[in-house]
Amino acid sequence: MNTFSSDHLTLGVCDYPEHVPAEDWPKHSEQQKQIGLAIVRLAEFSWTKLEPVEGKFDWQWLDEAINIYADQGLKIVLCTPTATPPAWLIQKYPEILPVDEQGRIKKFGSRRHYDHASPIYRKECVRIVTAMAQRYGQHPAVIGWQTDNELGHEGTGCSYGGASAAEFPAWLRTKYGSLDNLNEAWGTSFWSQTYNEWDQIEPPNLTAVRQANPSQVLDFKRFCSAMIEQFQILQIDVLRALSPGRFITHNFVTFSAESDLYRLCEKLDFVAWDSYPVGMLEFFATWESEEVKSSYARTGHPDLVSLHHDLYRGLKGGTGFWVMEQQCGHANWAQYNPLPADGAVKLWSAQAWSHGADVLMYFRWRACHMAQEIMHSGLLHQNGKPDRGFHEVAELDPSNFPLAPVEAKVAVLHDYDSLWAYDQQPHNKDLSYWLQFTMFYSALRKLGVDVDIIHPRQLADKQYKLVVAPALTLMTDEIAEALNKYHKGLFVFGPRTAFRNESGRVAEQGQFEKIEALVGCQLTNFDSLRPTLKQTIKEHNSSSTIEASLWCEGYAPTTGAPIWCYQGGPLDGQAAVNQNGLVTVVGALSLELIEKVLVHNLQKAELDYMHLPDGVRVSQRGTRKLVCNFNQSDVCWNGVTLPAVSYQWLTN
Structure with a gap:
């Protein structure tokens, strides 16, 4: 559902009229209209402004703001203000506050200071969302809603005490049915961790000496994700009932790992995300030097930005998405916050469109005068004069960007269970799920290949010529069935594929247990490499060699055949890359090796590619x-x- 439709890219802005004098609002709305903006996002973080004290609402300021923008023909996206519970609410119900991994209560004074599982806070959220929807749900200028803000971001996805700690055992009891099933799934015979009462189970933090049980951590991640999902559904249900015909979306974030976004977005009409290319560099893969990061310091790395566009386009099966917050100047939250290059805002806007964005909302309209975001830029400076981003947005002609589907022939598979399981035990401090995922994704983008990022269960919805699974380490029955049934194209799997089962344990028959007929090989061993330790790999029946780093695993072919083998080292002579008909498994991390394997498969699939210059x-x-x-x-x-x-x- 989308009550706002267009045949070309639409531009908008995130505005906070409550941060500036009301006499500035008419001028701001006029300027927004003049530079081609069509949508304004309002009321995010405004709970205290709307309800200064319990039960006493002040709607006048928001009524006036909405009407001023509407008089200019601007459409409104309203936000539920639940990311910022007021001080009076926390004072009355301090048990709402979350507990961090160190067992400390997180205090009032920032944002998202709540436990998603709290029944008290859920009730209060339903109350404020109901009040907003009753007043504005049928306003002719209001086209849709954004729930909360960046759910789970900045370490707020899990609470290790309070309501979450109380609810976790009950959630596990529903999932497993019996303690015998749970103990078996978690492998609690290890280190005498066996439970004989449900209330003995606590969140997996502050465990003595070493890390917590990884299967327990995996289930806690799933639990926290489920609590976020329930929390959002309560709001969606209210909005559906009181604001029919308006869309509902949410603004997700960079490299989100706090919840299963495929499940979290199921009841949304479409997906949105917040794009900050310059700040995103701090998430960049460890194989890149500071020199490379500096070269993209003012533009962001193209593959990190495009990865997120493709991810969020794919969450709901390739539907058009929004960028709810698009960086338009320097940010304030990264370790380093360079001023973007001239032209960067226009470049980011065009790039977003090309990956499937239907709407771009720039953050923010006027730079803030106070508090935590005082160093964050907007389209206007604090003094109200246009910043560089203002002029770049004004120069964009949205009609040059017609809306159309992105028709990718290559799919890259992504899964949050695999992310959580991988990062709990990376076995190499420089490795992570996203790093390995990005290596394969970036290799495809360097070859000029458009891709869809999807969950394996979505394979049945579309035919692809090539499917790449960079880090599908946790293999459930559902995923195995989806892979084994998909015979429409070529497969490339990365290291650690199918190493764990649904509970996070290693499969009884070892790696590939559920998909061995597909991959045609078995794991012999794996090798975690120090930063300066390299492993030579030689192409089969060729003198060509390359070097791998970080991670290597050897394979013994069953029905497959080696096409690259290790030369020297403890895996000498074993397959580093195994090919079994249409299926290739890559066991070593090397950008050069990954690119060679992908090129080989693109050629077999008769897909066009090109070797692009850096950047x-x-x-x-x-x-x-x-x-x-x-x-x-x-x-x-x-x-x-x-x-x-x-x-x-x-x-x-």
Whole structure:
């Protein structure tokens, strides 16, 4: 459902009129209309402003703001203000506050200071959302709602005490049915961890000496994700009843790992996310040097940004998504916050469109005068004068960006259970799920290949010529069935594939137990490499060699055959890459090896690819191809000069 429709990219802005004098609102709305903005997001974090004391509401300011924007023809997205429970609410119900991993109560004074499982807070949230929806749910200018804000972000997805600690055993009892089943799933015979009463089970924090039981941690992650999902559904149910015909969405974040977003977005009409390319560099893979990070310091790395566009487009099966917050100047929250390059805002906007964004909302309208975000820029400076982002947005012509599907022929598989299981026991301090995932994703993007990022269960919905599973380490029966039934194209699997079963234990028959017929090999051993330790890999029946780092695992082919083998070291002679008909398994982490394997499979699938210069990326939406240059210098490519920090249309 989307009560706002357009045949081209739509631009909007996140505004906080309550942060500036009311006499500035008419001018702001006029300026927004003049530079081509069509939508304004309002009322996020405004609970105290709307309800200064319990039960006494002040709607006048929001009534006035909405009407001023509506008079300019601007459409409104309202936010439920539940990310910021007021001080009076915390004073009355201090048990709402969450508990961190160190057992400390998180205090009032920031945001998302609540336990998602708290029945008291859930009741209060239903009350404020009901009041807002009753007043504005049928306002002609209100086209939709955003629930809360960045659910679970910044370490707020889990509470290790209070309501969550009380609810966790009950959730486990529903899941397992008996303590015998739980003890078996968690392997509690190890270190005498066996439970004989449900109330003996606590959240997995502050465990003595070493890490908590990884299966317990995995289930706690699932539990916390379920609590967030329940928390959001309560709001969605209210909005559906009182604001029919309006869409409901949520703004997700960079490299989200706090909840299973495939489940969290099921009842949303579409997905939105908050894009901050410069700040995102701090999440960059460890194989890149500070020199490389510096080269993208003012534009962000193209693959990290595009990965998120593709991820959020794919959560609901490839539907159009929104960027609810698009960086338009310097941010305030990263370790380093350089000023973006001239042209970066236009470049990010075009890139978002090319990956399937239907709407871009810039954050924020006017830079804040107070509190935590005082160093964060907006389209206007604090003094109300236009910042550079203002002029770049004004120069964009949305009609140049027609809406159309992104028709990718390659799928990259993603799974939150695998993420949680991988990162709990990485076996190498420089490794993580997202790092390994990004290596495969970035290799495809460097080859100019458009991709869908989807969950394995979504494979049945569309035919792909190539499916890449970078880090599908946790293999459930559901996923195994989806993989074994999919015979429509080529497969490439990465290291650690199918190493664990649903509870996080290693499969009884070892790696690949549920998909051995598919991959045609068995694991012999794995090797975690120190930063300076390299492993040589030799192509079968060739003198070509490359070096791997971080991680290597050897395979013994059953029905498959080695195409790359280890040379020297403890895995000498064993397969590093095994091929079994249409299926290839890559056991070593090497950007060069990954690219070679992907090129080989793209050729077999008869898919077009190109070797792009560093920082140059190509993507296609509908019939239009866009080439983006994220470098801060001109690049000559295919006889064309690509200006620094720019985009242009690519003609065949």
